Amino acid sequence: xxxxxxxxxxxxxxxxxANRVTExxxxxxxxAFVAIIFSSVLTRFVFHYPIVESVELSxxxxxxxxxxxxxxxxxxxxxxxxxxxxxxxxxSWRRGVVIVVHLLCAAFGGLMAVYGIELSxxxxxxTFPTLGWSQAWLYLPLAVAGVLIALHGVSxxxxxxxxxxP
Amino acid sequence: MTIAVALIxxxxxxxxxxxxxxxxxxxxxxxxxxxxxxxxxVFQRMIAGMDSFVLSAIPLYILTANLMNAGGITDRLFLxxxxxxxxxxxxxxxxxxxxxxxxxxxxxxxxxxxGGLGNVMIRAMREQGYRAEMAAGLSAAASVIGPIIPPSIPxxxxxxxxxxxVGKLFAAGILPGIAIGLAMATFIAATSRxxxxxxxxxxxxxxxxxxxxESILALLTPVVIVGGILGGVFTPTEAAAVAVVYAFVISMFxxxxxxxxxxxxxxxxxxVTSSIVLFMIATVSSVSWLMAVxxxxxxxxxxxxxxSTEPWVILLMINAGLLVLxxxxxxxxxxxxxxxxxxxxxxSLGIDPIHFGVVIVxxxxxxxxxxxxxxSLFVVAHVARxxxxxxxxxxxxxxxxxxxxLVLVTYVPSLSLWLPNQLFR
Numbered sequence: 001x002x003x004x005x006x007x008x009x010x011x012x013x014x015x016x017x018a019n020r021v022t023e024x025x026x027x028x029x030x031x032a033f034v035a036i037i038f039s040s041v042l043t044r045f046v047f048h049y050p051i052v053e054s055v056e057l058s059x060x061x062x063x064x065x066x067x068x069x070x071x072x073x074x075x076x077x078x079x080x081x082x083x084x085x086x087x088x089x090x091x092s093w094r095r096g097v098v099i100v101v102h103l104l105c106a107a108f109g110g111l112m113a114v115y116g117i118e119l120s121x122x123x124x125x126x127t128f129p130t131l132g133w134s135q136a137w138l139y140l141p142l143a144v145a146g147v148l149i150a151l152h153g154v155s156x157x158x159x160x161x162x163x164x165x166p
Numbered sequence: 167m168t169i170a171v172a173l174i175x176x177x178x179x180x181x182x183x184x185x186x187x188x189x190x191x192x193x194x195x196x197x198x199x200x201x202x203x204x205x206x207x208v209f210q211r212m213i214a215g216m217d218s219f220v221l222s223a224i225p226l227y228i229l230t231a232n233l234m235n236a237g238g239i240t241d242r243l244f245l246x247x248x249x250x251x252x253x254x255x256x257x258x259x260x261x262x263x264x265x266x267x268x269x270x271x272x273x274x275x276x277x278x279x280x281g282g283l284g285n286v287m288i289r290a291m292r293e294q295g296y297r298a299e300m301a302a303g304l305s306a307a308a309s310v311i312g313p314i315i316p317p318s319i320p321x322x323x324x325x326x327x328x329x330x331x332v333g334k335l336f337a338a339g340i341l342p343g344i345a346i347g348l349a350m351a352t353f354i355a356a357t358s359r360x361x362x363x364x365x366x367x368x369x370x371x372x373x374x375x376x377x378x379x380e381s382i383l384a385l386l387t388p389v390v391i392v393g394g395i396l397g398g399v400f401t402p403t404e405a406a407a408v409a410v411v412y413a414f415v416i417s418m419f420x421x422x423x424x425x426x427x428x429x430x431x432x433x434x435x436x437x438v439t440s441s442i443v444l445f446m447i448a449t450v451s452s453v454s455w456l457m458a459v460x461x462x463x464x465x466x467x468x469x470x471x472x473x474s475t476e477p478w479v480i481l482l483m484i485n486a487g488l489l490v491l492x493x494x495x496x497x498x499x500x501x502x503x504x505x506x507x508x509x510x511x512x513x514s515l516g517i518d519p520i521h522f523g524v525v526i527v528x529x530x531x532x533x534x535x536x537x538x539x540x541x542s543l544f545v546v547a548h549v550a551r552x553x554x555x556x557x558x559x560x561x562x563x564x565x566x567x568x569x570x571x572l573v574l575v576t577y578v579p580s581l582s583l584w585l586p587n588q589l590f591r
Contacts, residue, residue, distance in 0.1 A: 023434055030433045034226065037407035041400050055219050058403075062222040063213065066448075069434075069441035070186075078438050079184035079445065080496055082539060086182040101183050108187050111194060115209035139213055 008158035015155035018148055019075040026068045033061035053130045060128075060137060067141035071148035074105060077156075099157045106153025112146025168462040170196050171453055185496055186442070190449035193456055201456065208452040215451025215502075216444055219403055220326040224274075225440035226406030227317050231273035232436045233413040234384060235282040237423025242381040243268050244286050249369040249377045251351075256358035257365030258294050259304055260351055262287045266308040267347040270315035271388025272409075274322070276534045278439070279312035280305055280542035285549040292550075294364050302546040303560030306535045308350060309542045310568055313531050315343030316392050317409075320527040322402060323447065323498055327505040330519050332402040333395045337586040338520050340392075342528065342575045349567035357563070383416045396589050443498045450502045463507035470511060477515040481576050484508060485529055492533015493540060500530055517579075524582040528575055532568050535561055 040054035073079050086097050120136040120143060127134055171192045178188035194208045234240060247264040254260045262283075269283050284305035291301035313320045316336030325332035354363070369377075378385075390412050394405045417424045424432070457463060470480055491500050505526065512522045535542045537558040547554040575581055 026437055027430055027433055030225075030229075030437055033222070034229070034407055034410050037222075037226070037404055038411050041404045041408060045399070058222060059217055059219055062225070063216055065225070065437055066216060066441050066444040069437040070445040072434070073438050073441050073445065074184075076438065079186055079442055080541070081182050081184045082179055083182050084538075085180050097181055101181055104178070104183055104191060105187050108190050108194070111205070112190075112209060112212075115206045118206055119210055119213075138217060139209075142209055142213060 004158075008155075011151070011155045012159055015075065015152050018151055019072060022068050022072055022075075022148060026065060026072065029061055029065045029068070033058060033065055036061060056128045056131045060131075060133075063138060064141045067145035068148075071109075071145045071152065074109070074149045075152045102153045102157035104153075106150045106157065109146045109149025109151075109153055113143050113150060114146070116140065116143030116146050167196050167200050167460050168457050170200055171456060175453075185499065186446040186449050189446065189453055189499065193449065193452040196456060197452070201459075203459075207455070211452035211455045212448040215454075216448045218326050219401075220322055220332060221444070221447065223317075223322050223332075223403040223406040224319050224443060225437055226403070226410050227274040227319055227322075228278060228440050229433070229436040230387070230406065230409040230413045231269075231275070231278045231282060232432050232439075233410070233417050233424070234269075234272055234387070235278075236428060236432050237417040237421060239381070239384045239417060239421060239423065240269065240282050240286050242377070242421075243384055244283065244290070246374075246377040246381040246385070248290075248366065249374045252366030253368040254351075254355065255365060256354035256363040258287070258291045258296065259354045259358070259363055262291065262301075262304055263308045263311070263347055263350045263354065266305075266311045267315060267343065268385065268388075270312040270343060271317075271392065272384070272413075273312055274317040274319040276309040276312045276531050277541045277545055280309035280545040281549060284309065284542075284546045288546065288550045296363065297560070298550050298552050299556035299560040300361075302550040302552060302557045303562075304354075304564055306540065306542040306546045306557065306561050307564030307568060309546075310528075310531045310535050311343050311346050311350075314339045314346060314524070314528060316340065316388075316395070317402065317406065318527070319443065320497060320501055320530065321523065323501050324505055324523045324527060325402075327502060328509050328519050328523060330523065331590070334520050334586040334590055335523050336392060336395055336402065337589050338524050338582040339527075340585055341581050342524055342571065345574065345581065346568060346571045349571050350564065353564070353567040383420050387412060446496060446499050447502055450499045454503055454506060457503070458506060463510065466507050467511045475515075477512075477517060478577065480511065480515060481517070481525070484512075485525070485572065485576060488526060488529035489533060489536070492530040493536045493538065494533075495539075496541070497530035497534055500533075501526065518583060520586060521579045521582045525572075525576050528572050532565065532572060535568070536565060537561070 036054050036058045040051045044050045086094055116139055119139040123135040174192035174195055175188050178191060179185055197203055197208050198205050244265045247268055248261040251260045251264050265283055266279055269279055273279050287305055288301040292298050316339055318339055321335040322332055325335050387409060391405045391409045394400050395402055470483060509519060513519055534540050543557050547557045
């Protein structure tokens with residue numbers, strides 16, 4: 001096994017583990033997201049006690065959930081793409097296009113990570129009006145999803161064709 | 167800048183880059199090289215586009231539909247509708263349309279309906295001797311009803327973009343949704359003899375009552391969602407969360423068709439499906455911002471008004487443009503890009519934004535079932551395990567009733583506005 005193959009195997013393993021952790025994190029986040037909105041309805045109508053923080057909390061949970069799920073979508077090749085042109089190319093060209101496409105995804109993930117961190121740092125002193133938490137929590141999922149998308153993109157680009165090609 | 171974004175986007179999509187990433191890369195490239203704004207604006211707009219309480223209804227409606235689909239509740243609904251209308255000319259084809267109308271009160275997505283209901287209905291229709299391509303084409307066309315009858319994910323997106331009441335939009339979709347169902351049913355009845363469609367024997371009252379009893383809890387879901395919103399009990403997002411809990415309780419404890427170990431898969435699948443739409447909304451938000459900054463909307467409006475200032479001509483041009491765009495680009499992305507451009511134009515012509523919401527969503531949903539890249543076509547071809555080309559040909563006749571209703575919805579505003587005007591005085 002040469003160095004490139006060894007790197008591909010370890011990045012592929014890391015990508016699979018990161019995806020598993022993301023999936024495990026997404027489950028309680030989704031339950032919390034539903035529970036926050038449902039409980040706000042319940043407390044308002046049954047106990048006549050509206051939870052004023054529920055809108056901000058649910059928005060935060062929603063943005064985190066969607067960012068993490070987007071990264072899982074990249075891992076699973078779930079995002080909408082059109083393959084008509086690629087599938088008509090000769091196999092050697094197609095392999096090259098598949099690699100370039102995954103590297104472009106990885107590049108966009110890298111940009112999300114860099115600017116997600118920059119924005120989080122920039123808005124750190126500002127807070128949510130009712131929660132009182134830093135607004136950085138709103139931009140951090142961009143960075144987390146960006147790192148994951150970059151990792152999955154590189155992993156797919158290095159993977160054998162049957163894994164790389166949806 | 168707008169043209170550069172479009173060129174880069176189409177080049178990337180042609181290479182098979184996922185649409186959401188293609189939009190993000192195109193706007194990042196233009197922001198970095200052709201605009202005076204910092205690149206961080208793209209990512210700030212991504213979060214701004216996604217950070218919305220209204221949009222958070224989307225994963226909840228998808229989760230509700232998946233909870234219903236996973237446990238086979240969809241089959242019960244289909245059986246109930248089949249017992250009711252299966253003996254009409256074109257029996258199972260009629261049941262397909264009817265089941266789509268019923269399920270549209272639970273799900274808010276054409277693609278989810280095409281996948282969930284399509285799977286059940288195509289199987290049943292094939293068993294009764296229908297051609298697989300015809301069954302798949304009909305399922306794709308009938309899935310258009312899903313996002314017109316509430317709840318509706320495209321109406322949620324339009325409501326967030328146009329800053330109009332999602333509750334009013336939901337009410338506005340009810341009559342056009344029923345009109346589509348009736349138009350399709352009439353079309354099927356009219357062509358069933360020539361095409362030799364089989365039909366069921368008439369179900370006995372006992373059989374109808376039994377299937378009704380078995381599906382009553384599922385049939386109440388639209389009542390919970392739509393009744394709650396229109397009754398002012400909760401917002402569309404809260405209604406979606408209540409629907410999730412309702413679907414969970416009836417699937418888990420009343421029908422006992424899903425188990426605890428099924429839940430992680432359903433939750434993950436729903437979130438990933440939702441993220442496909444939401445990630446696109448996030449990246450297209452930066453494109454939309456670039457277009458607004460450049461004044462692309464004003465240029466576009468001036469170009470349309472140079473052709474005519476007659477509302478009916480403008481609406482005709484908008485319909486033609488949206489139908490073409492809807493066949494080529496994902497509907498959620500078009501909705502986000504085109505709503506801020508078209509809304510000022512149509513409101514300046516005196517067209518009600520709620521009425522226009524129904525027009526734009528119906529146009530785009532017809533696109534979802536139209537070749538070459540209609541998403542529902544891909545989904546039904548996949549679940550039916552037949553070549554896409556056959557489905558593309560088979561869907562064409564069923565587009566006729568959809569286009570007839572589109573003309574009606576466009577030029578008879580009261581079809582959309584009468585109900586919300588009665589309910590939201």
